[in-house]
Amino acid sequence: MSRTALVIGGGIAGPATAMALRKAGIEAVVHEARAEGDGDAGVFLTLGSNGIEALKAIDADRRATATGFATPELTLRGSKGRTLGVSKISSATAAPSMTIRRADLYRALHEEAVRRGVQVVHGKRLVSAEDTGDAVTATFADGTTATGDLLIGCDGVHSTVRRAVDPGAPAPSYAGLISLGGYARGVDTGAEPGSYTMIFGRRAFFGYAVAPDGEVWWFANVPRPAEPARGEVERIPADEWRRTLAGVFADDAGPAVPILEATATADIMPASPVHLLKRLPAWHRGRMIAVGDAAHAPSPSSGQGASLAIEDAVVLARCLRDAPSHAEAYPDFVRRRRPRVEKIVKQAARINNSKAAGPVGRLFLDAFMPLFLRAAARSSFTEEVYGHRTTWEVAA
Numbered sequence: 001m002s003r004t005a006l007v008i009g010g011g012i013a014g015p016a017t018a019m020a021l022r023k024a025g026i027e028a029v030v031h032e033a034r035a036e037g038d039g040d041a042g043v044f045l046t047l048g049s050n051g052i053e054a055l056k057a058i059d060a061d062r063r064a065t066a067t068g069f070a071t072p073e074l075t076l077r078g079s080k081g082r083t084l085g086v087s088k089i090s091s092a093t094a095a096p097s098m099t100i101r102r103a104d105l106y107r108a109l110h111e112e113a114v115r116r117g118v119q120v121v122h123g124k125r126l127v128s129a130e131d132t133g134d135a136v137t138a139t140f141a142d143g144t145t146a147t148g149d150l151l152i153g154c155d156g157v158h159s160t161v162r163r164a165v166d167p168g169a170p171a172p173s174y175a176g177l178i179s180l181g182g183y184a185r186g187v188d189t190g191a192e193p194g195s196y197t198m199i200f201g202r203r204a205f206f207g208y209a210v211a212p213d214g215e216v217w218w219f220a221n222v223p224r225p226a227e228p229a230r231g232e233v234e235r236i237p238a239d240e241w242r243r244t245l246a247g248v249f250a251d252d253a254g255p256a257v258p259i260l261e262a263t264a265t266a267d268i269m270p271a272s273p274v275h276l277l278k279r280l281p282a283w284h285r286g287r288m289i290a291v292g293d294a295a296h297a298p299s300p301s302s303g304q305g306a307s308l309a310i311e312d313a314v315v316l317a318r319c320l321r322d323a324p325s326h327a328e329a330y331p332d333f334v335r336r337r338r339p340r341v342e343k344i345v346k347q348a349a350r351i352n353n354s355k356a357a358g359p360v361g362r363l364f365l366d367a368f369m370p371l372f373l374r375a376a377a378r379s380s381f382t383e384e385v386y387g388h389r390t391t392w393e394v395a396a
Contacts, residue, residue, distance in 0.1 A: 003320075004148040006031060006138050008126050009155030012105060013292035013309035015113035015120070017154050020058050020317035022116060023392070030118060031138065031146065033125035033155075042102035043181035043269045044209075044217050045300070046071065049091035051307025052098065054390040057314045064108045068100030069212050074196035081253030084200070089303060091387035097303070099196070099209050099217065105306065121146075126155065129164040131286035150326055151288045152316070154309070157275050159294035166282040172275040174227040175299050175349075177205075180241060180271035181219030187262035189216060189255045201252040204245075208259060218259050220245055221274070221301075228273055238268035274299050278345055283338075284330040291316055296341040302348030304385065308341050311390045318392065344385060 003026045007018050010032030018028040047068060055061035072090035077083055090097040114120060125141040129151055136151040153161025157172045189210060191197060196209045208218040222245070242260055249256035277297035283290050292309030316333050323329035 003027070003150065005029075005150040005152055006136065006146055006148040007152050007154055008129075008138065008161050009153065009159075009294070010034070010110065010120055010122075011154065011156060012102075012109065012306045013154035013156075013294075013313060015109040015118065016055070016058070016060070016310045017152055017291065017313040017316065018118040019060055019109075019113050019116060020313040021152075021320070022118060023058055024317040024321035026150070026317070026320060028118060028152075029146070029148070030113070030120040031124040031126065031140070032120060032122050033141075034122060036122040038122075043219055044099055044101045045105070045306050046089065046097055046303035047100055047105065048089070048097045048304060048307040049094040049386040050388040050390065051304075051310050052095045053388070054307065054310040054314050057390055057392045058317075060109065060112050063112050064105055065098055065100065066108065067104040068098035069209075070096040070194055071099045071196045071209055072096040072194075074198055074207075077197060077199045077254060079200060079202045079252045088382050089196070089386065091383060093387060094389075097386065099211075102306075126160045129161065129288060131288060133286075136287040149287065150320075153288065153290040153294040154292050155294055157277060157293045157297040159290055161288060162280065162290045162294050165285045165288050165290055166280075169280060169282065170277070172277045172297055175274040175276055176223055176225055177221045177274040177299075178224050178228070178233050178271050179219060179221050179274050179300060180269060181217070182238075182263045182268040184216040184218060184259045184262040184267070185214070185264075187216055187255065187258050189259065197254075199252060199254050199256065201249055201254075201256070203248045203251075206249055206252070206254070206256045208255070216259050216262070218256075218263070219300075220248075220256075222248060224273075233271040233273060236271060238265045241268060241271060276345065276349065278349065279342060283334050287326055289316070289326075289330050289333070296338075296345055298341075298345040298348040302344055304344050304348070308344065311388070312337060312341075314390045314392065318394065322394070340388070347381070 005026050005028040007014050007028050007030045010030045014030045018030050021028040073088050075086050127141050128139045130137050135147050137147045139145050153159050162169050191210045193210045193212045198207045205221040208216050276299045280295050283295045291312040319329040319333040
């Protein structure tokens with residue numbers, strides 16, 4: 001008997017999950033809160049070697065990565081310009097990690113899902129979900145409902161599905177950082193195309209990558225101890241952010257200020273608070289399950305949010321394909337995924353702490369970061385993260 005799934009959320013995880021489910025013989029409909037044509041928010045992201053491998057498992061890697069560029073490693077610098085070290089952000093045995101505009105990845109996955117016959121319904125913001133035992137019904141803000149055999153929450157860090165699974169689930173925690181970024185043209189950073197640089201400034205963190213055409217893609221993480229109200233920092237005008245950031249990075253060595261000055265107002269993306277979800281006790285209940293950021297949200301510092309969500313999509317579909325029912329498939333999925341994702345989330349939280357460090361903490365970083373990098377280079381953690389293979393077939 002065929003099975004149907006309601007996929008809630010149409011960001012990165014949603015279409016990837018729908019395509020994987022379809023490959024497993026499960027008909028999935030994506031229910032997206034945004035209106036059609038709204039696209040996806042955010043600036044750019046890293047799609048790790050492991051994320052690309054997961055896309056290969058569902059034959060979706062070529063279209064998804066077509067507009068990105070390889071960024072296999074990054075250089076870390078201190079506020080005075082000193083090189084703290086070089087960190088690998090790719091597997092040595094797979095395709096290099098790529099930097100890609102989030103909107104481009106969103107568009108590519110949606111177009112590929114639709115091409116394969118996946119239905120995407122827009123303007124459907126979930127307000128509640130009810131498991132009746134033999135089916136699950138979703139109710140949306142516009143008053144409509146939809147019913148399926150399964151409901152899969154791909155609705156991000158502020159997930160409604162997570163609360164439907166467990167009303168007492170922990171809320172995502174604020175990381176003490178505001179993140180924003182943009183694109184600059186006509187500025188010479190001295191860096192080669194494909195290079196990635198991260199600067200631990202005196203007051204904030206600044207990162208940039210140089211695209212093959214010379215455009216500079218940048219982001220900033222600005223410490224703010226008190227959590228802003230929902231939508232507060234998003235409403236701050238781009239020109240005001242430019243002035244603020246120019247002051248924040250004025251005393252730092254490096255090209256942060258020239259990059260900001262070369263960024264057109266329209267190319268400064270809206271700011272947002274950084275949230276993470278360290279551990280979710282229950283990922284599923286009955287016919288409902290949360291995946292991606294809805295179940296485990298690492299901060300952007302991990303460079304793994306999108307990749308882990310795509311891995312989830314493939315592994316969940318594979319578990320549903322191989323198990324007699326969701327009652328066996330869901331626990332198997334959690335058993336396979338929880339240790340990996342929680343280790344990465346924990347590591348990302350440590351990086352966040354260094355980004356939010358005060359002046360004394362910055363001096364500590366300048367002095368001791370090279371030691372940490374050498375230790376990391378000797379460890380297997382980088383290859384454990386980026387060298388992970390998610391395949392369609394289960395290894396014997």
